[in-house]
Amino acid sequence: MNKGGRLLSFGGIVFGCFLFGFAWPDLQHGKLPNAHTVNALFGVRSGAAASPEQQFSHAYSKILTDYIQAVDPTNLKYAGMEGLMSSLGDPHTIFMPPRAAEAFNDETKANFGGIGARLGADALGAKISNVFDDSPAQTAGIRAGNIVTAVDGKSVTGKEIDDIVTMIKGKEGTLVRLTVIQNDKQRPVVLTVKRARIIAPTVDSKYIAASQVGYMSILSFSEPTAEQFDKELAKLEAHPLKGLVIDLRDNPGGLLDSAVDMLSRFFESKLVVKMKFRDGHEESAQTMPGFIHDFKYPIAVLMNEDSASAAEIFSGCLHDYGRAKLVGTHSYGKASVQNVFPLIDQSSAKITIAKYFLPFTPFFGRKVDQDGVFLSGGLEPDVKAELDPKSIIDPENPKTDNQLWQAIQVLNPTPSESTKH
Amino acid sequence: MLRRRMNDRISNMNDTTKSVYTSLGIVFSVGAICLGLKVRERTDIGGIQATTRVAGSSRMLASRSNDVNVPAADYFYELSQKLKEQYVEPVADDQKLATGAIRGMIASLGDPDSTFMDKDQFKAFLNARTGKYEGIGADLVLSTENHTTAPKTPGQPSAGEISPEEALVLVREIPRVQVVNVVPGGPADKAGVQVGDTVDSIDGHWVVQSDLIRKFRIASKKFNEKKMSRADLEALRTEIRIKFERAIFPMKAKDKLFMGKAGDVNVVWNRNGTMRKTKITKGVSSLSGFTVKNDTVMLPFQEGSAAQLKSAIQGKSSVTIDLRHNTLGDIQSMKQCLEVIAPKGEYGYFVTNRHDTPTPLNVLKGNSNPPKIHVLTDKSTRGMAEAFALALDSKGLIPHDKFLLGGDRTNRQIVQLPDGSGYTLVTSEYQAKLAKSTKSMTARKGGVK
Numbered sequence: 001m002n003k004g005g006r007l008l009s010f011g012g013i014v015f016g017c018f019l020f021g022f023a024w025p026d027l028q029h030g031k032l033p034n035a036h037t038v039n040a041l042f043g044v045r046s047g048a049a050a051s052p053e054q055q056f057s058h059a060y061s062k063i064l065t066d067y068i069q070a071v072d073p074t075n076l077k078y079a080g081m082e083g084l085m086s087s088l089g090d091p092h093t094i095f096m097p098p099r100a101a102e103a104f105n106d107e108t109k110a111n112f113g114g115i116g117a118r119l120g121a122d123a124l125g126a127k128i129s130n131v132f133d134d135s136p137a138q139t140a141g142i143r144a145g146n147i148v149t150a151v152d153g154k155s156v157t158g159k160e161i162d163d164i165v166t167m168i169k170g171k172e173g174t175l176v177r178l179t180v181i182q183n184d185k186q187r188p189v190v191l192t193v194k195r196a197r198i199i200a201p202t203v204d205s206k207y208i209a210a211s212q213v214g215y216m217s218i219l220s221f222s223e224p225t226a227e228q229f230d231k232e233l234a235k236l237e238a239h240p241l242k243g244l245v246i247d248l249r250d251n252p253g254g255l256l257d258s259a260v261d262m263l264s265r266f267f268e269s270k271l272v273v274k275m276k277f278r279d280g281h282e283e284s285a286q287t288m289p290g291f292i293h294d295f296k297y298p299i300a301v302l303m304n305e306d307s308a309s310a311a312e313i314f315s316g317c318l319h320d321y322g323r324a325k326l327v328g329t330h331s332y333g334k335a336s337v338q339n340v341f342p343l344i345d346q347s348s349a350k351i352t353i354a355k356y357f358l359p360f361t362p363f364f365g366r367k368v369d370q371d372g373v374f375l376s377g378g379l380e381p382d383v384k385a386e387l388d389p390k391s392i393i394d395p396e397n398p399k400t401d402n403q404l405w406q407a408i409q410v411l412n413p414t415p416s417e418s419t420k421h
Numbered sequence: 422m423l424r425r426r427m428n429d430r431i432s433n434m435n436d437t438t439k440s441v442y443t444s445l446g447i448v449f450s451v452g453a454i455c456l457g458l459k460v461r462e463r464t465d466i467g468g469i470q471a472t473t474r475v476a477g478s479s480r481m482l483a484s485r486s487n488d489v490n491v492p493a494a495d496y497f498y499e500l501s502q503k504l505k506e507q508y509v510e511p512v513a514d515d516q517k518l519a520t521g522a523i524r525g526m527i528a529s530l531g532d533p534d535s536t537f538m539d540k541d542q543f544k545a546f547l548n549a550r551t552g553k554y555e556g557i558g559a560d561l562v563l564s565t566e567n568h569t570t571a572p573k574t575p576g577q578p579s580a581g582e583i584s585p586e587e588a589l590v591l592v593r594e595i596p597r598v599q600v601v602n603v604v605p606g607g608p609a610d611k612a613g614v615q616v617g618d619t620v621d622s623i624d625g626h627w628v629v630q631s632d633l634i635r636k637f638r639i640a641s642k643k644f645n646e647k648k649m650s651r652a653d654l655e656a657l658r659t660e661i662r663i664k665f666e667r668a669i670f671p672m673k674a675k676d677k678l679f680m681g682k683a684g685d686v687n688v689v690w691n692r693n694g695t696m697r698k699t700k701i702t703k704g705v706s707s708l709s710g711f712t713v714k715n716d717t718v719m720l721p722f723q724e725g726s727a728a729q730l731k732s733a734i735q736g737k738s739s740v741t742i743d744l745r746h747n748t749l750g751d752i753q754s755m756k757q758c759l760e761v762i763a764p765k766g767e768y769g770y771f772v773t774n775r776h777d778t779p780t781p782l783n784v785l786k787g788n789s790n791p792p793k794i795h796v797l798t799d800k801s802t803r804g805m806a807e808a809f810a811l812a813l814d815s816k817g818l819i820p821h822d823k824f825l826l827g828g829d830r831t832n833r834q835i836v837q838l839p840d841g842s843g844y845t846l847v848t849s850e851y852q853a854k855l856a857k858s859t860k861s862m863t864a865r866k867g868g869v870k
Contacts, residue, residue: 020457052516056494056497073493080497086525088504123658373670
């Protein structure tokens, strides 16, 4: 080989190496560079549109370098990922950056201690809506209606309720100082509460004597719910009953097994829900034999847009098998199963992997637009009743709660009421 | 030196030289690979240096290490793949994912002037830039100005002092939908809508405003201090609940007014606290574009304006430039017009909040014999039109009377995506004189969703 030939082949090898380096990012993904990329190499503004990945990279870099003020690259990246996943219009397929992913873990593990009370939003902080029996909160003297204005000396006025709850929760056995406004006292008091493991009661009942109707509120579906349901039902059935209202408003769901257990009180060996996966395979759940209960009276289920998941399966099945009338507004529309995929940087991707179907109701999964605004989905009530903004939810006084009042009318129509409209 | 020694040895090939060649070859090859990677990176992201791409497929998943910074492009790729593999329905549309991701990034800026627009919104926006309007025939912005106090003088951002009283009631600012330009003769104009009006409700849907939430916080505080009755507080709470039942967000409200060529909208406007009800029929309307009437030139900053301006001022000793109804001007056109009418020199700066060097607004050749210039401005003189007026003023080229301006000097880049959607990105703000500290510049306010 002469000198020129050697040089040429050497140059060829070097150029080949350059091409290899250039194409490497695509080769990693098992493809060749597209026309746009190759054209860009030679400085040609190609007619071929930039690939979606390139468009994303371009926008990402543009915002980092050209936006009027500095932007944190990591947060920007996460915002992009959130947008990517929400573009499918499924509110349950979401990207969770490291911090949110952590909170989700805590929630599912639920190994945090609390004070044993339920909190609601209030302009001054958080309002105690319910204190569990024998809970640390009760021992410390906290009562329903009290308002928490500070936690460990830090004011919580104006904070989001979720943030306040996070501040109150902590390691089991540790102490938390709550500044509380109590109705009977002039000044706020500071109460010290020892956090403990809380098993929240999920079922509550009340006999409404005036209408002879039983009222049962189910807050969520967890392990002891079916058992608690039986106990409360027995209490109600000690009275003459013309009907039963099961209140599932704001019930976010919980365990599917718990809903199946409960439904087994109503019908035996029947389909509850069918799950359909991406690859076409199906799984289903059925009620068990041997738990049937004889309900001798009509049943109405109260629901709203915050009734979701297991609560929808429960109410949907009662509706599908003709065992209950649904009253209220459309439910949330959680009709899918998600899997959480952890990612390398402690963030994670929650992706809907299956849909579930009720025995007869068509698919009721929630659809939202890009801003997360509800478009469609959820179970439709048999009797529609929007909550009057002036309502006070109080089973002692059912007339102050127009949805509950409507449910009672559905069960127990008296001529004077049914001719009202 | 080294080179010469090598040349010496070429004629005298032995094992040593061979190994030297081999190692050189390896060095060059590796160098070429690295160069290839580098060049690729730059072509991919439009000439901007970024972190080297490292992650291969699936490497992002199933690892336990902390603090790994996965480059954004890899993240995008991996997540798209994951969705395609796992999502319950087939995901075929990569474009949708990219558009969604870009939308998410723009939204995270929380900047009412940097916005993502879908295909139809973007089309309406581009048309408006050429003076062709639909909807009610008005420019609307999401404004985070505090509407409860007197409007601030343009260019004089208020000091960021917050009293303890205000701190208590500090609610995340939700921008108001505000009219900044009304197309003369258009539907909004006919209905008596004026620049500065804000939208209170559309077709009975209340447009979410933070003022009401703030009002409630103040009321709660008063109640707490026993200066307000429980009944009054409850009444206010009920009012808020009812309004939120049928509320729409400012972005949606803006679209409802800015888009559509037919149909009626019932709009309640807020003009300095007074509510005005209007019924407006949407339709097409347009701004007059470049026109010359007597010695007055209507000068929109769009393609071709500079050339038209040049011929319009030919041989004239004085000219009046009408910068009213001028809100969406193009920066290139504005610079060219300045070149046509102003003498050589430095006309202020485009500055950012990034501690970088301000970019001067330079007139390179300029007009050595400029005519006497007057400008007509009002609150609908915004963006590049406002910068143009301030630039002329900075050199004393226009009579230094008080002139009204819209109070927006931001320069925005406009980017269109292949699927027809697009976004604006605020990149800088015009300043006639450099402020001593960039801190005095208007901080971009957040709160859009």
